Amino acid sequence: MAKVLVAYASLTGNTEEIAELIVEGIRAAGGEAVLKSVMDCNADEIKAYEAVLLGAYTWGDGELPDEFLDFYEELDELDLSSCKAAAFGSGDTGYEIYCGAVDQIEEKLKERGAEIVQPSLKIEYGPNATEKEACRTYGRQFIEICAAVS
Numbered sequence: 001m002a003k004v005l006v007a008y009a010s011l012t013g014n015t016e017e018i019a020e021l022i023v024e025g026i027r028a029a030g031g032e033a034v035l036k037s038v039m040d041c042n043a044d045e046i047k048a049y050e051a052v053l054l055g056a057y058t059w060g061d062g063e064l065p066d067e068f069l070d071f072y073e074e075l076d077e078l079d080l081s082s083c084k085a086a087a088f089g090s091g092d093t094g095y096e097i098y099c100g101a102v103d104q105i106e107e108k109l110k111e112r113g114a115e116i117v118q119p120s121l122k123i124e125y126g127p128n129a130t131e132k133e134a135c136r137t138y139g140r141q142f143i144e145i146c147a148a149v150s
């Protein structure tokens with residue numbers, strides 16, 4: 001099973017909760033996951049993992065949150081061609097660009113050569129009961145796909 005880094009930015013806790021549920025799903029499937037806020041993490045750390053899940057809420061007009069920017073720029077220094085990845089985050093459909101930060105993260109991962117193994121997970125605000133289960137399933141499926149394609 002791949003060892004996964006799950007790194008996220010969250011202001012009011014929604015994306016953090018999604019990240020925690022994804023980690024629950026990975027661990028329930030027998031995978032190993034390390035959960036970190038991007039504030040406590042350098043993108044260079046990804047090199048120690050076979051897979052990475054990056055998450056953020058969206059800010060401004062479809063933008064990345066400020067606290068994600070250093071990590072995002074550090075990704076430019078990395079060759080992620082041996083890394084499996086996916087992106088997730090929380091947003092609000094009332095904004096014109098729903099979860100734009102998630103799309104930007106996914107694009108950056110692709111640009112750096114990562115293999116996107118499943119579509120991004122976007123949740124409005126915090127997850128409800130059904131979405132909580134979907135987050136756990138997302139983590140479980142991620143680790144299972146990583147195992148299948150490695």
Ligand SMILES: Cc1cc2nc3c(=O)[nH]c(=O)nc-3n(C[C@H](O)[C@H](O)[C@H](O)COP(=O)(O)O)c2cc1C
Pocket residue numbers: 009010011012013014015016056057058059060061062063090091092093095096097098099100124125126
């Ligand atoms: C000033 C501001 C701008 C926002 N802009 C967007 C946006 O462009 N697109 C979007 O989907 N959500 C937007 N949101 C909504 C947040 O992404 C949403 O509340 C999210 O659940 C916050 O996640 P967090 O609890 O992890 O911080 C915005 C929120 C605020 C306060």
